[in-house]
Amino acid sequence: MHSIPWLTLVLVVPLGTALLLQLLPRTAAGAIKATTVAGTLAVAGIVAGLLIAFNQSAASSTPGRGLTLQFQERHSWIPGIGASYHLGLDGLSGWLLALDAAVFLIGAVVVSRRATERPKFYCTLLLLTEAATAGVLLSADLLLFYLFWEAMLVPLYFILGSYGDANRGRATIKFIIYTAAGSLLMLVAIIYITFQAQQATASAANPSGTLSFDLQTLINSPAVSAAQDRVSVLGFATLTPAQWAFLAFAAAFAIKVPLVPFHTWLPDSYTSAPPQVLTFFAGIVSKLGAYGFIRYGLTLFPGPVHHFQWLLMSLAVVSIVYSALLALSQADIKRIVAYASISHLGFIVLGIFALNENGINGAIIQMINHGIIIVALFLVVGYIEERTGTRDRHELSGLEARMPWLYALFLVITLAGLGMPGMNSFVGEFTILVGAFQANPVFTVLAGLGTVLACWYMLRLHQGLMHDPIQGRLERIGDLRVGEGLTLAPLVALMVLIGVFPRPIGDVARGNVHQYATIATSEPGASPATASAPGP
């Protein structure tokens, strides 16, 4: 049907560009940066094409516990253990892929406009990270997914370890160890559930069963939740194997998002990383944790998801409120943004674990919004730090006078960040809160506190930096350059555009969101007629 493997191209183009860079001399910084921008632009073009060609009604035609993927490619990879090279796109991964392509394009553009130490090294790593993150979003096979999920850490390690402030070594190792610990737990759970599913397929003709890492096969396998022999650790926490497996997956995703109390790597690495790294590091990596919750958590563990709904929702609420309070108590503006980021990510998880269509829909919209806002905020922080040499909130004031353009753009970003109606965050957070209210009103009210706190720290940040008389030593700083303004402008435009016209996101995602909600609220093995919610 599709003669050109477009999804593979999304992986191959950045990898190929990275290889191409190796042929260029190390000193040809201009050519290296231009090639990188061209590579990321090509990816963005392909992804835009994919979204336009995306069939919005394909998902509604699949009954039961099916998950409709489009543009699928499937090739045998390790036949002996049933792992395949299986790629596919749905409404959820489609939008995140768009965000992925966008943040790497911005990352490439930003780096092309400033002097960078060892540009070839940097650009190679940027492209490798893009390939790995795109692979996470495209895989429809658990082993392939894990491969990309973990491989992503390799280029990130070099970027975070080589670029950043003096604290970067510590921060990088902390980040890698945190995420790898969660991921390895998930690996054990992946192996466990595939073996469980294999046993369930055993028959007289095939006594050992068929091993498969395919997501759809595992979604339909009743084996995982069937095992009821409870396992306890050190005498307490007696849970079924499926519940343990879900907790292992949840650990990997909760660390990546991150949820409080697994968040302590984030402020350190966000503070140490330079803004051009943060465009894609903050822009996409944390969203992959939320993506994992929907794509793998909800689908593979419908029973445990409900069992632990209270746990994840309360962690989300704690993240929202606690990080907002921490954001209020910081002096370093980068740390304020970092904690604000955790707080907003809490909303996404809250929406996901509302386990209904509104919640998931809002989570998807909010993932896109969060990516856009956080990238813009870190760019603004970077521009300010570059000009003033400080990130201390108390040493900065009155920038409005010297930087009117930044003032205007930052105002829109601030309003978007605090969830003002008419801005993109409002759409996402409102939808999430509607979904969450259907699931649990108490948590919703508590989470609402987070929006109030967000107004407080965002407005205080904006006012503190921009208003009041300017401090003497800041008199000489200049406004945004044209290039910098043009980098921020599309992000700001998107904030307004999504705020007033969010429909395209919902249109593309709707069919698959319905499927995710259906899968999450039905047990495998039940007949499709009773399992799927009666819909129009």
Place this chain on the structure above:
Amino acid sequence: MLLATQNLQFPPTRDLIGLLPELILSGAFVILLMLDLVTPPSRRSLLAAVSLVALAAAMGAVVWGWFDADHARTIYAGSFAYDRFGRFVDGIVIASAALTVAISPDYLNRRGLHFGEYYALILAATVGMMLLAGAASLIVIFLGIELLSISLYILSGFAHTETRSQEAALKYLLLGGFASGILLYGMALIYGATGHTQLTLIKQSLAGSSGTDPLFLVGVGLLFVGFAFKVSAAPFHWWTPDVYQGAPTSVTTFMSVATKVAAFASLIRVFTYTFADSTDKWTGIVAFVAIISMVVGNVAALTQTSLKRMLAYSGIAQAGYILIGVAVSPDPLGTVGSLYYLAAYAATNLGAFAVITVLAGRGEDLDSYDGIRGLAYRRPYTAAAMAFFLFSLGGFPPTAGFFAKFLVFSAAIHAHAVYLALWGIGTSVISIFYYLRVGLLMYTRPKEGEETYPWARTSLAGGGVLAASAAGTLVLGILVFLIYTAAVSAQHGVLPVPQQLA
């Protein structure tokens, strides 16, 4: 009983064919010793070339043996297994030997150690390892172990002017001799309990018994201790850091990889397949040693400041991961996992040590962490290769190390020994810390005016070896089916009498 059933005469051709790779290398050993007498000191690289040709020929014979329809039988009156399992391991050992030989001339010249015997001894050790991999009789196992050990004792002390190298050789000799004694004692007890030295016959005689004969059990225990020493599993690992650090780096490169691979092959053949009927008696102790190795190796590696010692402790930890595959016996997935791990470990660890070897300058060996500080700023590709190997050792995809760990953890979970997998991931997280710390050092910009270690220029051969190891690490991490299929096939044919892979 030993040789009574066969009349002693010149071995038939069918037997000789089974030993073809070993015969080629033994012939090359003799030729090298004689060539050394007529080769002027400045032309000793020629000897390396001759060794490489011999190793290539042996590799050819191994590959031919893999596809030989007449394989899967024991030869020499049941004392040597001509099977794919042996060929698989032979392939790894020969490749490691060839890569070691390729980086040796430059390194030995810089260190002033370039003597012809070096290559002959490497080949002798290789023959010993191949004999060990194929050994189907306790006698041949001992023969193989001694052949490889004696060659390595000499090679460890090859830096004859350095106290540390001499100390390493002596320590290795004394402790190695002690371990050989324990191994032999275990063999004697097993012979006493079963009346046989051939693995096939031992397996047959065990089939009827309940396997609770104390004589037999003590023998199994002692045998395991002997093997655990050779694969440097904790708590029998004390020699490893000192010997790895003291021996010339090129020797460590070879020793750390090939010895472990061969000894593990024999360990698997004897324990998983010969003592298959009494797995419940010994898997517990293997699992215990596996856990101890993973914990001790990874925790001790944290505090090291010497590259070679860090890699030595990392090797101890890796032995623990490989032992998981033995501890889940008789699950055949364990053997497949261990075999894959051995191949992955060979490519990766050889690469890591090869980096230290090719960078070593004229004076001291490159060993301290300070020595690689800022490497990435002067030798970006070598540093990238080293980082790649470290990631593989840490088990990150898309490298060999990830799939190796994945397969042994899978085997553990498949055999309902989830606790082994959990120990494995717990210690893996620890290991990431010290691997990445070394990685970060290479990417730390040296301060203005700070002196860096005088790294040697990477020669063509050195670069080729690094590229080959990196390619192997990458292929094992992406094109998994190639080696996985081979490992499954090797497991299917293992003598004596394989378990069928589910």
